[in-house]
Amino acid sequence: MILIRSLLLLVSFILSGVVYSQTTVSMTLPTVTLMDIEPTGNFTLNFTAPTEAGNPLGNPTPNTSKWVNYTSAIAPGGLTRKITASVNKIIDGVNIRLQAAAASGSGGGALGTSSGQVTLTTTPVTIISGIGGAFTGNGANNGHNLTISLTTNTYANLLAQANTAIVIVYTITE
């Protein structure tokens, strides 16, 4: 009995006395905060004059050609990102409205949530929040589609004017 146990010990020592060797794999992923609007370029929104006395101005057809693309990589436990929008100036009597749709396209990860329709002012307002580690996909038809519209507010403040260029500034931040 002792001999059998001892032989088992010898065999198990040789067989289980397996030898190992190792190598190390390491990889560093940096934080990433990138955002742009696709496609590039300007667009025009024109009010139409009424043809019947007593009728209001006709609101322009909202523009839906723009998409927000972003890539976001955050550190462990890091804060989520948000995207804000503001205009360089306002037009008296006119609301400039923006609505980001839910993300669509080829993206993935913890994509942001739209704030719904907001009225833009010179003070940045959040249009998308809760962006974690995520990417939207690149180009039009990827990311959050933007609907930008103009409506009148206080008629008394309206002034007839030629083309007024408005710059919308988008910022991604924590």
Added chain:
Amino acid sequence: MKINSYFFREIRLKKYVSSILLTISCCLGAQTINVGGSNWTVSVPTITEAGTNYAGTYQSATNLITLSGTLPGSFLNLLTSGAARVSVHHTPTTWNSNLHLYAKRSGGTTSISGLCLGCTATINGGTTYVEIPQAVATAFFTINFTGVLGLGNSVTYSSINGQLQISGVSVAIPATTYATQVVFTIGAN
């Protein structure tokens, strides 16, 4: 006192025999495996375009590591299946469950020393990527031995090139430094 003397003799005998066999087995030598080459620092390209992600899968050089070692006769004698198995697993320092590691081999040679009749030793398997699990090792490749062992036999294997691959690299996982140790183990198949 006399009642227990047989019991104590048996215990003492077991102790002596175990010690002797342990000493013998140590002197017989065990199979070995060595990893040459270098560690792998995965080079992840910088993202420059909003909306894009990492490619996701990256490979090391085909000869990142070189495996070699020896199978002594005392070990070969105990191989009931005639094969030694090289297994692989990884032990992370910092890791993410979305990251997956793979290994494959190319090449490799064996040589048999000592008096051996009709002996062959071949390296088999592992030429396509095998996922490297955590904690529990998985088979990577085998070294198959056939023949009638004589005296002073051993099999030496060398120049087995190892390539690693990582997948699941994405901005969706936390941005930090990940590290793990890939462990190669050799034992009976």
